[in-house]
Amino acid sequence: MKxxxxxxxxxxxxxxxxAAEKRELRERVVSYMEYHPLPAEMKSIKTPAKIVTNKQLAEPFTSFQIPFISIFKYSAFTAVLLLLVVPFVAEKAVPGDALYAVKVQFNxxxxxxxxxxxxxKVEWETERLNRxxxxxxxxxxxxxxxxxxGADVAEAVRVHSANAQREIAELRIEDEDAATIASIxxxxxxxxxxxxxxxxxxxxLVDGKTLLTDRPTNLIASAIDEARTPKEDEALSTSTPPAYGKLIARVEQNTTRIYELLSALEGVAPAKDLVEVTRRAEDINRAxxxxVNLYTTxxxxxxxxxxxxxxxxxxxxxxxxxxxxIKTIDIETLIPVVLTESEQDAQKSLLTEELTQKLNLIEGLENRVSDPEVRAKVRxxxxxxxxxxxxxxxSTTSLEVFxxxxxxxxxxADDSLLLLEQFVDLSQVTKDDKGTSTTPVDETEEVLIEDLVSTSSDETVLPLTPTDVVDSL
Incomplete structure (x- = not known):
């Protein structure tokens, strides 16, 4: 028996x-729960921190989801930011800075x-050379x-100059006039x-602080001299100028560039430099x-x-x-002013007036010399x-010849005044003229006399021999 x-x-x-029995039993249980609810203190049952299911216990590894889309978005934004910001900041870099390689080798x-x-391309290589x-x-x-x-810069000058010359040679095959303009x-x-x-x-050299052979810029200057077009080739290019239309077009482009730079420099560069640059721009417009007026004839x-x-x-x-x-070089040294006709006439008048005043001073001092031989030389x-x-x-010649x-x-006149200085006490000339003469003393003559007096007090003037005086006159 089991x-x-x-x-x-x-x-x-x-x-x-x-089914009827299950339904009846359920109704009884629910009815009992309604009439006998659970006490309040028994309702706050803490849930476990982590419920591990049987399925999770059965898995050997825990799986998780990687947000590839978010990672791609942030990575792309960072890359774009670096590609835009870093090259922009690198434009201000100089040799030795961390971003200088980005400026030269990337930008x-x-x-x-x-x-x-x-x-x-020729213009860009020229600009890189200037940089x-x-x-x-x-x-x-x-x-x-x-x-x-300095050696690195000199080598860069050679490279950029060679690149520009190579592009000019290629351009000469296509357009002779354009190549000549690029070479100029x-x-x-x-x-x-x-x-x-x-x-x-x-x-x-004037300051004497640094020997010229010790200056790193000497390497750069040598590289520039090597890159310059030989004089005979330069003379050949200027002797056969390009066509008028291409020349005037390039000049107009350069003039537009000048005024764009002038507008950009306002408020940045010193006012004195802007005035000098504006004057040169006006000279160019006049030229x-x-x-253009000469073209018709x-x-x-x-x-x-x-x-x-x-x-x-x-x-x-x-x-x-x-x-x-460029703080050490005066603009007049690099780009001299081209004077107008009225300005040239004013310069000629000033030179004539200055020489006339010196002549009047010499004639006045000559009357004070008693030695007849000296007076003859002065006359x-x-x-x-x-x-x-x-x-x-x-004279109708140019200002340079004038x-x-x-x-x-x-x-x-200076030699004559130097001779008179040995026989006339210049320190008493102004006093005597003011005390005895009824004619007012010219202020310029007074300044000239004072300059001679100060020069004679600072420097020892050796007596001149008659031969020296005659040779100088």
Whole structure:
């Protein structure tokens, strides 16, 4: 006989409640729960911190989801930010800075790659050359231009110059006039940079603080001189100027660039520098107008003048782009002012007046000399100065020739005054004239006398022999 428990289990598995019985039983349980609710203190049962299901226990590894979309969004934003901000900040870098490689090897090389026009490539290589020299000047002004940095800049000048010359050679096959204009632009830039570095060397020589052989800029100057077009080739390019239309178009572009730079420099550069630059721009406009008016009568001469104007515009553009770093060189040294006719006439009048005043002073001092031999020599000098003044009054030559003639008269007058100084006490001349003469003493003569007195008190003047006096007169 089987055990009772087994029989009960078998019987229980076979016995099931009918649907009506299940419904009745459920209703009784629910009714009991409604009339006998659970106490309030038993309702706040803490849930376990972590419920581990059987399914989770069965898995060997825990899986999780990676937010690839969010990661891509933030990574793309960071990359774009770096590509925009870092190159922009790198534009201010100089040799030795952390971002300088980004400026030279990424920014500039990218622009070189995206430049397809041959003439624009020449312009870009010229601008890169100017950038390297400007960086060197900035480092030199801060005392950070080492010999190694100077050598790197010199090598960069050679590379950019060679690239520009190569592009000009390719351009010459396509368009001879455009190649000539590009060559003029490059040569003008190199000439300006060479002149400015030479001027800095002269200032350093005057100061005596640094030996010229020890200056790192010497390497840069040598590289510029090597890159410049030989004189015979430069003369050939200027002797056959490009077509008038292409020249005037390039000059107009450069003039527009000048005024754009002038507007950008307002409020940044010193007012004095802006005035000087504005004056040069006005000179250029006047020269353009003269060349345009000349075109109808003499096209060849108009083209030659436009070549000169093109050179001046390029020099001025180069100077303006480096206005904040060129502090040691005067603009008059690099880009001289072209005087108008009225200004030239005013200069001639001033020179004539100055020489006349010196002549009047010599004539007044000559009357105080008792030695007849000396008076004869002085009178000879007076006659020569009179002849020079007559020639100056009748002169129709250029201002440069006029200045040379006036300077010869000034030298003769100075020699005569130096001779008179040995026989006349100049310190008493002004006092005697004021005390005895009824004619007012000219202020300029008074200044000239005071200058001679101060010079004689500071320097020891050796007596002149008659031969020296005659030779000087």
């Amino acid at each position: 055990r009772f428990s087994e029989q009960l289990k078998i019987k229980a598995e076979s016995v099931k409640l009918r 500039e090389e990218l622009r070189s790659t995206l430049t397809f026009d041959t003439y624009q 390297r020299i400007a960086e060197a000047r900035l480092l030199a002004s801060e005392g950070r231009l080492t010999e190694a940095a 632009t490059l040569d003008s830039t190199l000439e300006l940079q060479s002149d400015s570095l030479r001027g800095e060397d002269e200032l350093a 353009i107008e003269e060349a 003499d096209e060849a001469e108009a083209r030659v003048r436009l070549v000169t104007v093109l050179q001046r515009t390029q020099r001025l553009i180069t100077y303006m782009t480096e206005l904040e770093v 000879f000098g007076i006659a020569e100065i009179d002849n020079i003044l007559i020639a100056m009054s009748q 200045k040379e003639v006036a300077q010869s008269g000034m030298d003769l």
